Amino acid sequence: MLTAAAAVIAGYAIGCVPVAWLAGRARGIDIRERGSGNPGASNVWQTVSRALVVPVGLAQIGQGLAAVVVARAIGQDVAVQAMAGVAAVLANDWNPLLAFDGGRGVGASIGVLLGLTPVALGAFIVVALAGVLARAVPQGVLLALAVAPLAALAAGDGAAAVAGGAALVALAVVKRLLGNAAPDASAPRPEVWRNRLLYDRDIRDREAWVRRRAVDR
Numbered sequence: 001m002l003t004a005a006a007a008v009i010a011g012y013a014i015g016c017v018p019v020a021w022l023a024g025r026a027r028g029i030d031i032r033e034r035g036s037g038n039p040g041a042s043n044v045w046q047t048v049s050r051a052l053v054v055p056v057g058l059a060q061i062g063q064g065l066a067a068v069v070v071a072r073a074i075g076q077d078v079a080v081q082a083m084a085g086v087a088a089v090l091a092n093d094w095n096p097l098l099a100f101d102g103g104r105g106v107g108a109s110i111g112v113l114l115g116l117t118p119v120a121l122g123a124f125i126v127v128a129l130a131g132v133l134a135r136a137v138p139q140g141v142l143l144a145l146a147v148a149p150l151a152a153l154a155a156g157d158g159a160a161a162v163a164g165g166a167a168l169v170a171l172a173v174v175k176r177l178l179g180n181a182a183p184d185a186s187a188p189r190p191e192v193w194r195n196r197l198l199y200d201r202d203i204r205d206r207e208a209w210v211r212r213r214a215v216d217r
């Protein structure tokens with residue numbers, strides 16, 4: 001039991017490393033005050049450096065994968081591996097080092113799927129790429145996450161892997177709905193929640209959302 005708890009704590013600690021924020025700080029930028037205000041890889045692309053997106057994305061994937069691998073290396077079963085991976089994503093989404101601000105955990109989620117169920121990761125990639133081609137990236141990513149546990153179930157990867165994938169979907173939905181700040185007091189709430197879930201922002205106009213001042217988030 002103590003070893004299992006240690007594995008989950010280790011996963012959380014790994015996820016706490018604010019990779020995208022650190023990449024911005026290395027260039028003298030706090031990405032929470034630029035662009036979308038989201039301390040994630042997409043905002044690194046928009047406000048820091050497009051060249052940094054690949055290493056930042058790979059590092060975030062590595063965080064999710066490392067959480068699973070560490071749990072496995074100390075002899076924990078798939079259930080604990082899944083919990084450690086989910087803990088890494090949780091830390092990425094609500095990072096205590098950033099006053100519980102955080103990204104969307106997509107990179108870390110990819111790493112978790114890679115460690116737990118490569119079949120589910122394959123399904124995620126196919127659906128996410130379809131979203132990119134359809135110019136519907138936020139919707140494609142959310143649908144890809146939702147498809148992943150279904151693919152794990154179809155592949156017979158076991159209940160723990162399926163539950164881990166389902167937990168990643170739940171975290172993604174909650175993070176989108178909560179965002180990193182309360183919506184504007186004048187904004188119609190049903191519309192905001194719908195936009196946050198489908199578009200991962202408070203308004204449908206992406207360019208206007210990215211251009212807004214950080215203090216207006």
